[in-house]
Amino acid sequence: MRALEEIAKFIGGEMRGDGSVSVARVVHPAVAQGASDLAFVLSSEEASVLSSGRILNAVVPAGIENLPIPNQIVVSRPRLVLAKLTEFFERPVHVAAGIHPWAAIDPTASVGEGTSIGPFCWVGPNSRVGARCRLVANVNLGAEVTIGEDSLLHAGVCIGDRCEIGSRVTIQPNATIGGDGFAFVTPEPGSVESVRKTGEVRNFNTHIVRINSLGNVVIEDDVEIGAGTCVDRGTLGETRIGHGSKLDNLIQVGHNTRIGSNCLIVAQVGLGGSSTVGDRVVLGGQSGVPDHVSLGADAVIYARSGIVGPVPEKAAMIGIPALPLRQFMEQEVKMRRLPNLIKDLQRQMASLEEKLNSLFPPK
Amino acid sequence: MRALEEIAKFIGGEMRGDGSVSVARVVHPAVAQGASDLAFVLSSEEASVLSSGRILNAVVPAGIENLPIPNQIVVSRPRLVLAKLTEFFERPVHVAAGIHPWAAIDPTASVGEGTSIGPFCWVGPNSRVGARCRLVANVNLGAEVTIGEDSLLHAGVCIGDRCEIGSRVTIQPNATIGGDGFAFVTPEPGSVESVRKTGEVRNFNTHIVRINSLGNVVIEDDVEIGAGTCVDRGTLGETRIGHGSKLDNLIQVGHNTRIGSNCLIVAQVGLGGSSTVGDRVVLGGQSGVPDHVSLGADAVIYARSGIVGPVPEKAAMIGIPALPLRQFMEQEVKMRRLPNLIKDLQRQMASLEEKLNSLFPPK
């Protein structure tokens, strides 16, 4: 139970009403009930729910505080306040302290102080897990893996040999770090090469040779990796995810790819092998970047866009193939106007023909 | 071994030939061999295979029963009959009865009667698994998880803390329920906000703050979740999947999303955070729904469509950006006709110019 005035102070809001009231949890306005619930109002759209009289305590954005709620904490930039509130009321994942008796820690591995390792986790030879980490359950660390401090690996996470994970990294369940890259070559030029050269399939992939992945994956500090996301290891060198970058679920990161710092990559994005993503890039859900293509820093890629070539810094890109936002919009407008322009022409043509025919009637 | 007449009765078909013959399995016509195989014919396309004389027993759709097969069960709506046949001949996943000695059941957890738990499963503190459930192997249930009765969790499934799974739910291998939502905020308005306002990247995501997920996932009765699918937990409240809905493999369900009942969602669909999917909605494979967008009941979304705004009830939507099917078709037709309309105009123009030039020759 925390007092409203304590919460108001922590989130930088203005207390109105009785600040000595204590609440147990922060909830969506729709489910708030009773004196120990603190409703969080994100926008005026939800305001209607709030006039029910059922809500006694609420965090509300400035401008819509005129509501029948006795105790209010008035804030600006509510999403940022939400972040603070969820920090205040955080409910960290359950992991029992210490090492579970059914965790398989290789005798040559080292585990830092205060680190918890759940049941059926495997830590391979010569791997080193730093202090205060949490491996929830069924987590697999191969050989020579390093994990920094305060990192959290959820159930089912697999980290391959020699990968390096930083500190304060969070990896959601069933993510795979360090699978082999998808790298194959045909001894003779294959079908794709012939299509690129001639527009036709003239060669055939009768034999396929594997390129092994000798490299690893490096995940820097403060990165978050989503559930089911796969980050392949480099061929000779590393695949790297820069500090502070956040990857959502079910993302594919190809081999040798380099992602800068503080990127936001939404679910189901595909990053081809050896692609490069600059710092602070945002990639919308289900978008794709081909092999060897680079995105400049601060680029914003809309959801479902299909990038086909290098993207400059600070570009906003959209569409398949992706174009700069302005160009895409102009082209859309241009194309949509065509049918009417043609109708205008048809009308003009008809009236011209009529005029000419009335002046010079056809025989 | 089941007698054909017994099968005919169960699937509501008409027996022709010797109903006392017994069969051991139901197979595709292409692999049927011998007296104990029952071939299942789905359509007349496969009819040619059937005249080989190799097939002795078959289920055939009405209208094509005139085949050289001695024993036939004639049916209508064959896909429904297929469902019944596969119920009759079901081969449920192998799970040994009872709790495997290498399953880690927290002493505070409870396990219902008749429930089987395979090797390397973990059931966290205060979790409750109902009667007659099956946890195949390597299944992870965090703390305070509840599972109803008769549910089936395949190998590698991860269920996060406090999630609630109903009865008769099936979750395919390596699915993740209750990963944290992908929710971040920049203290100052970031690059995406500036693009939305101005069409340009003018702000930069130099700092990213996490919004923790305090909520959970609720999966109602009779739901099926596909392999590798990820359902994120709510921020303050729940992410909910309504009763009877079926989700295919590798689907992303964002935080706070609400899916109604009896939906069919095909593989690799992405549902953004706080999106809403009405009852009985069908989403084709690889389609996507943005954050905060709602789909009305009974909407049908074609494969690979990119939804960009709210969809009304019973709408059929297609394309990127998705349009109502009729409008999409009309627009396609309109656009494809443009080159010919222009050619017509060019011809008319030339003949007009010719006429004018012959009447008034240019100097």
Added chain:
Amino acid sequence: MRALEEIAKFIGGEMRGDGSVSVARVVHPAVAQGASDLAFVLSSEEASVLSSGRILNAVVPAGIENLPIPNQIVVSRPRLVLAKLTEFFERPVHVAAGIHPWAAIDPTASVGEGTSIGPFCWVGPNSRVGARCRLVANVNLGAEVTIGEDSLLHAGVCIGDRCEIGSRVTIQPNATIGGDGFAFVTPEPGSVESVRKTGEVRNFNTHIVRINSLGNVVIEDDVEIGAGTCVDRGTLGETRIGHGSKLDNLIQVGHNTRIGSNCLIVAQVGLGGSSTVGDRVVLGGQSGVPDHVSLGADAVIYARSGIVGPVPEKAAMIGIPALPLRQFMEQEVKMRRLPNLIKDLQRQMASLEEKLNSLFPPK
């Protein structure tokens, strides 16, 4: 440590400089340092890095060997050489010899000679694992599964009951083989059927019946399956992946699907149920194939393409909906020229009108 001349011989390159020098590893030019590193140069684009003088040994493609590097192995078709080099310097995944004491091998299962099984692996009843296989950790084999010889199953892999895996197969972490197919039917014709017939949603999926999956998955020899990829089992028969085919990460392979031999399928592709993929087909990343559609042998499908109907042999397809490459290009050109064609017509029209108006002034 291997001598350069030995490496040159193995990869079929021409030794220039001191072939008696020994190197310990092959690295990207950017990280090469010291006498024991062998830099691998893939293309002239990287040539600038090479003039630093920091690199002492390098494999370089013919044509750019004029570099200040003392010891060079000059090669042609460098990607093929890279394959050989990574074979020479391979760093196979760590798996301890023998069966880990915490692996659960059913007493009725058999394990071949020289096979290694890591911690928390489960091998179900009557399953047979061939000789010299490696199950890294947390691998799940259900009942009656067969694995050939020399196959490698990474951590978190799940293989369902009755599936058959060939020899020299590699399955990356967290892949799922043999989940149930996504097969459901409505007792009465449902919403999708009504849209197909009438363009409108007129029927409603009020009841959904499951079609169980009685079949299995067969993966032939020398196949590679990527991390997180899901291959569903057949309904009555099998889902089959032909020998030598390579599948990347996060791919969906629906039930009853048949993939030929030596295919290359890039990440996040979706193959609908009962689709057929011919031999040596290449599918670019994030492309999709609907249910029941077949792709002819040697077809090349560009990334993000949405196939909508059968594809002939050797076709190169691109776009949504996918068209033959040539046709797509022609159509693109045609459409992009329209605005200018219309401008031309507008000009001609204006000058015609002007001429006519000057000859016959409107009243």
